[in-house]
Amino acid sequence: MANKETKNETNKFQAIISHAKEYGFIFQSSEIYDGLSAVYDYGPWGSELKKNIRDYWWKSMTRMHDNIVGIDAAIFMHPTTWKASGHVDGFSDPMIDNKDSKKRYRVDHLIEGYADTLDKDAAEALLARMNQLLAADDLDGLKQLILDEKITCSVSGTSNWTDVRQFNLMFSTQLGSVSEEASEIYLRPETAQGIFVNFLNVQKTARMKIPFGIAQVGKAFRNEIVARQFIFRMREFEQMEMxxxxRPGTEEEWYAYWKEERMNWHLSLGFSPDKYRFHDHDKLAFYAKAAVDIEFEFPFGFKEVEGIHSRTDHDLSQHQKFSKKKLQYFDTEINQNYVPYVIETSIGLDRTVLMVLSEAYAEEDIPKEDGTKDSRVVLRIPPRVAPIKLAVLPLTKKDGLPEIARDLIKECREDFYCFYEEKDAIGKRYRRMDALGTPYCVTIDYQTKEDQTVTIRDRDSMTQERIPLDKVKEWVSLRIR
RNA sequence: GCGGAAGUAGCUCAAUUGGUAGAGCGAUAGCCUUCCAAGCUAUAGGUUGCGGGUUCGACCCUCGUCUUCCGCUCCA
Incomplete structure (x- = not known):
């Protein structure tokens, strides 16, 4: 039974991926060249959906909070940024795999572990040799050292090792068009640092008083060891961070506040609360005082969508240290200077798109009036983030009906995304709109010509009501907010 | 990264022992049609993932490679 459910969920996930491609939401990157692993492109409706989610988040965080402003920092940053943040030293470790146990080790951990079994002088000599090789990035030398010392895997007990490989979390590239003058810089692995380095710029120019927030949406890049599960874990992805x-000492209450506030945002999308849960981090990162994930139940299990972290003054202090610039705030209420503490909310935009698609996708059987069965695939995307808000469908493409439809679109398209369709039977057009997640369809029929009314159909209930033509814009606008 | 499986039209799949690649759906154009897919006609669309090898001849056998899926592994 459990197996069957797992299989069904796997099938559902496959179906969602297929549907996303077939209906123009998400394509694999560079597909005509066989694709690029763990990179995806958004098609017409996927980019619209993604943009709507991004806009909704942006509006919720900035416009709806007096004390939060946005920025848009560059992807390129001064290389020292990543020394200060800990990314350079913390995430570029040589790795080695044991071919028998399939176990992967950080080379320094492996050698250090072995050194612990030696006497003091031998251990020190070994570690000195290792550090020398590490500093020189001599990967072959490191492997030779492991072989010479006959270091074995604790699981398999063998020394059947792969070559030593460098694992780099960050992508690097060259800044400067002439190679000799070029310096190596990184594509940012997180958007947060762009906020931290601009802390004073924003605080002063936007005249912000603590407590206040800075929001940003943008691309980030990470070399994942294993990147899988469609757009859940990509090498290039988009974060929405705040x-x-x-003030130091208030972190507990603000952590609690944002934890609740962010969960409420998720619930405002209208999905079942059962689909969400908090997951507290047991093992905290070196900078964090507390951390919690908001997890969502994807077809492949509960997975992190958003993280809320109490980051102390770690980041600002680090930048203060490396830049030798004061990153402090004078708090007039308590008459004190301090480096502010930070509560971070960080949500993956692509993961949120996947969350919406996963929850929206449904295959339905519909009993017909004559007793036979009908079926449809429908995306129950929350109306406020749906790519197309309104389809306008003339019942036939004759007798002036298309003209009325075109006029209605002209009236509405400034306010929300409309779609015109006159091909095929009306039922078929409804199904196509269901598959794209369009919440409302207006049909122009012959009665429209007589009394200026139209039918408007609801995607989820498939029921219709008749409303005046000149009320359509208002009717839809009210329901997509 | 390791192990296993797979890759034929946009999608789902066919194609005897190796002998010139087909169908349904979808798409497009037109016809029909007065409110919930699967009516009619026509058209487009494939160097069978890519590259070598064996063969008179390869979708089929073989090697490599890329991609995807499943399991393991790593992870801020």
Whole structure:
């Protein structure tokens, strides 16, 4: 039974991926060249959906909060940024695999572990040799050292090792068009640092008073060891982050506040609360005082969509140290200077898109009036983020009906995304709109010509009501907010 | 990254022992049609993932490679 359910969920996930491609939501990157692993492109409706989610988040965080402003920092940053943040040293470790146990080790951990079994002088000599090789990036030398010392895998007990490989979390590239003058810089692995380095710029120019937040949406890049599960874990992805700067000592209450606030945002999309849960981090990162994930139940299990972290003053202090610039705030209420503490909310935009698609996708059987069965695939996307809000469908493409439809679109398209369709039977057009997640369809029929009314059909219930033509814009607008 | 499986039209799949690649759906154009897919006609669309090898001849056998899926592994 459990197996069957797992299989069904796997099938559902496959179906969602297929549907996303077939209906123009998400394509694999560079597909005509056989694709690029763990990179995806958004098609017409996928980019619209993604943009709507991004806009909804942006509006919720900035416009709906007096004390949060946005920025748009560059992807390229000064290389020292990543030294200060800990990304350079923390995430570029040589790795080695044991071919028998399939176990992967960080080379330094492996050698250090072995050194612990030696006497003091031998251990020190070994570690000195290792550090020398590490500093020189001599990967072959490191492998030779492991072989010479006959270091074995604790699981398999063998020394059947792969070559030593460098694992780099960050992508690097060259800044400068002439290679000799070029310096190596990184594509940012997170958007947060762009906020931290601009802390004072924003605080001063936007005249912000603590507590206040800075929001940002943007691309980030990470070399994942295993990147899988469609757009859940990509090498290039988009984050929506907000760093909230607070007075030291108030972090607990603000952490609790944002934890609740962010969960409420998710629930405002209208999905079942059962689909969400908090997951507290047991093992905290070196900078964090507390951390919690908001997890969503994807077809492949509960997975992290958003993280809320209490980051202390770690980041600002680090940048203060490396840049030798004061990153402090004078708090007039308590008459004190301090480096603010930070509560971070960080949500993956692509993951949120996948969350919406996963929850929206449904295959339905519909009993017909004559007793036979009908079926449809429908995306129950929350109306406020649906790519197309309204389809306008003339019942036939004759007798002036298309003209009325075109006029209605002209009236509405400034306010929300409309779609015109006159091909095929009306039922078929409804199904096509269901498959794209369009919440409302207006049909122009012959009665429209007589009394200026239209039918408007609801995607989820498939029921219709008749409303005046000149009320359509208002009717839809009210329901997509 | 390792192991296993797979790759034929946009999608789902066919194609005897190796002998010139087909169908349904979808798409497009037109016809029909007065409110919930699967009516009619026509058209487009494939160097069978890619590259070598064996063969008179390869979708089929073989090697490599790329991609995807499943399991393991790593992870801020």
């Amino acid at each position: 760093q909230f700067f607070i």
